[in-house]
Amino acid sequence: DAKTTQPPSMDCAEGRAANLPCNHSTISGNEYVYWYRQIHSQGPQYIIHGLKNNETNEMASLIITEDRKSSTLILPHATLRDTAVYYCIVRVASGTGTASKLTFGTGTRLQVTL
């Protein structure tokens, strides 16, 4: 699995867009980019994933560069409840019956402030 690099921390003002970068320069063609977050003392929460096209859902947008070597998770209007550690994970789609083990690195600690 490709290694990912994220900044250790970021701040964002409430109501503004939070743009969280992730570098995955060694990503291979069949690896997907997944984003999770973990709010303090809670279980991790799936946010979004993508392969090469930009993706959007009710929580966030995922922008993947054309060469797929980096991506950005965008929270369009950050709120205090978005304060969490955000994890970027790159994984190959698993085969049937195999374990789809998630491995979280250190992630980016996003602090949303008033």
Next chain:
Amino acid sequence: NAGVTQTPKFRVLKTGQSMTLLCAQDMNHEYMYWYRQDPGMGLRLIHYSVGEGTTAKGEVPDGYNVSRLKKQNFLLGLESAAPSQTSVYFCASSLGLAGFRSYEQYFGPGTRLTVT
């Protein structure tokens, strides 16, 4: 739709005692997982199941046993608790389809276990 639930939320055990953690999901997911998370560390997979009646070892299975008698439930057992098993335990589930959906995992709120 409650998603993934875990019981209990907190537990304190003495060394050598046994207990069972219960995970339940109402999303009809095929795959279920047990992870542990220690302070300042990421998740580590203990055991997982790809369907009712099946279980398999993850990366840190020693000291734990699991059972998946019903599709919606995944039990994690500690036969003889040790202080090294003090941790936060998370259960997760995902669709059993091959491919990218298997990494779209839904987690429970966690069980905080302390072994003294």
